[in-house]
Amino acid sequence: MVFSQVHVKPHGMPRSCETNLGEMRYQVWDMEAAMEPMSEHTWDLREPSDLEARQRHLSLICALGEPGRLIGSSIPIIPKDRAEEKLASEERLMKEAGDRYWVPDNHKAFSPLGNYRPRLLFVRGKPCQPSKAVAIVGTRHPDSYGTDLTRRIAMAVASSGAVVVSGGASGVDALAHEAALDAGGRTIAVLGGGLGRPYPASSRPLFDRILAAGSCLVSEYPPSAPPARHHFPERNRLVAALSDAVVVVQAGARSGALITAQWAVRTGRPLFAVPADVWYERSAGCLGLLAEGKARPLVHPRDLASVPGLEAIGRVQWPTPGHRPFGLPAPWLEGGQVARPEVQSPVLDALVGKMLDFDQLLEATNLTAAKLQAELMSLEVAGCVQRLPGGAYIASAGRAPIT
Numbered sequence: 276m277v278f279s280q281v282h283v284k285p286h287g288m289p290r291s292c293e294t295n296l297g298e299m300r301y302q303v304w305d306m307e308a309a310m311e312p313m314s315e316h317t318w319d320l321r322e323p324s325d326l327e328a329r330q331r332h333l334s335l336i337c338a339l340g341e342p343g344r345l346i347g348s349s350i351p352i353i354p355k356d357r358a359e360e361k362l363a364s365e366e367r368l369m370k371e372a373g374d375r376y377w378v379p380d381n382h383k384a385f386s387p388l389g390n391y392r393p394r395l396l397f398v399r400g401k402p403c404q405p406s407k408a409v410a411i412v413g414t415r416h417p418d419s420y421g422t423d424l425t426r427r428i429a430m431a432v433a434s435s436g437a438v439v440v441s442g443g444a445s446g447v448d449a450l451a452h453e454a455a456l457d458a459g460g461r462t463i464a465v466l467g468g469g470l471g472r473p474y475p476a477s478s479r480p481l482f483d484r485i486l487a488a489g490s491c492l493v494s495e496y497p498p499s500a501p502p503a504r505h506h507f508p509e510r511n512r513l514v515a516a517l518s519d520a521v522v523v524v525q526a527g528a529r530s531g532a533l534i535t536a537q538w539a540v541r542t543g544r545p546l547f548a549v550p551a552d553v554w555y556e557r558s559a560g561c562l563g564l565l566a567e568g569k570a571r572p573l574v575h576p577r578d579l580a581s582v583p584g585l586e587a588i589g590r591v592q593w594p595t596p597g598h599r600p601f602g603l604p605a606p607w608l609e610g611g612q613v614a615r616p617e618v619q620s621p622v623l624d625a626l627v628g629k630m631l632d633f634d635q636l637l638e639a640t641n642l643t644a645a646k647l648q649a650e651l652m653s654l655e656v657a658g659c660v661q662r663l664p665g666g667a668y669i670a671s672a673g674r675a676p677i678t
Contacts, residue, residue, distance in 0.1 A: 318402045321376040323369040328376035329362065331395040335497055336361050368471050368498045374399045377493070384516050387542035391512060393495050399470045400491030403461050407584040408438040410518035410539075412511075412532040413447030413525045414557050421447065421525030421557065424549055426454040427593070428522060431576040433460025435587040440518045442467065442510060443492070447524050447532070449478055456488050463517060466494045467510045468502030511535040520545040520582045522573055526560030533560050540569055545582050547573035618659050622650050626660065626670040633666065
């Protein structure tokens with residue numbers, strides 16, 4: 276899907292009719308009368324004073340700020356004066372922050388969502404000009420492998436000129452946004468709460484940076500809406516829809532990133548997953564997608580270059596696979612790192628996160644050869660140090676139980 280020109284429509288009075296839904300009257304619009312013809316890729320942005328967008332906003336307030344309630348045949352009743360007072364308050368917030376409405380009816384990206392396509396979105400910042408987009412999602416708690424891969428993939432995407440889309444959450448989402456900006460690229464954060472209450476609070480400096488860099492924040496929820504648990508699965512469909520491909524970097528078996536993956540499959544977006552250690556719990560989601568044939572493995576940017584319009588990503592520099600010495604800490608060890616035994620020793624201090632041979636230990640510890648040999652023997656007997664084939668040493672740690 277392509278992000279194209281931005282169309283700002285300051286005013287527009289729809290022809291409307293009222294449909295009786297039990298005790299509630301619900302406003303319905305004749306879109307052909309309400310909208311002038313536009314490109315299928317246009318961001319139809321409206322100012323806070325736009326009559327049609329305000330009416331949709333009012334309906335959303337009547338639905339207690341929950342877009343999902345607008346799909347059914349029953350909408351909670353809120354007194355008209357109270358709803359209009361809330362609308363006026365949120366309109367002031369939008370004007371102060373420079374927010375605009377996005378009426379997405381004619382945008383092709385949302386068509387595959389069917390009945391789940393959004394009726395109204397809120398935008399803060401500068402929408403992206405013509406470009407392809409890649410969603411990068413995953414766990415909120417990536418290990419060093421997931422962190423590094425997220426940053427490298429996002430920088431490769433941004434360096435190629437494509438937009439990085441994610442959900443603004445901590446972990447993989449935040450890393451993807453940051454890396455895109457570090458590469459001088461653009462990014463879209465689709466939030467799980469109102470733009471006036473961006474969540475998580477710890478990411479607010481990142482959101483400010485996104486706006487300062489000329490990118491944007493998008494939300495389906497009214498500006499003052501607080502984040503809620505069910506908002507995040509709902510917004511994941513928008514992350515998938517706004518992208519030309521979806522990448523799951525690292526995700527457990529119950530990760531919310533798998534909901535984005537499901538929507539990628541449902542909307543026909545190419546889905547990629549990064550392979551990882553089979554013993555690591557936060558690899559289970561990616562490995563499952565690969566095993567079920569739902570996702571293609573992503574081991575190099577050129578894998579993304581197979582998607583039409585993303586060919587430039589294949590020309591981005593990428594590290595060549597290197598050697599990983601046997602015996603170094605692995606993610607399936609408790610805590611993802613070697614546990615330090617309750618023993619004070621200059622040898623253990625030297626072996627933190629390293630693999631050293633006898634001569635290297637002599638240099639690192641300043642012990643004599645005799646004292647070092649005795650110390651190593653004592654530590655091996657205590658199970659604190661392990662001697663590897665070839666003569667190198669590492670600090671030992673017991674394996675976490677396999678369940």
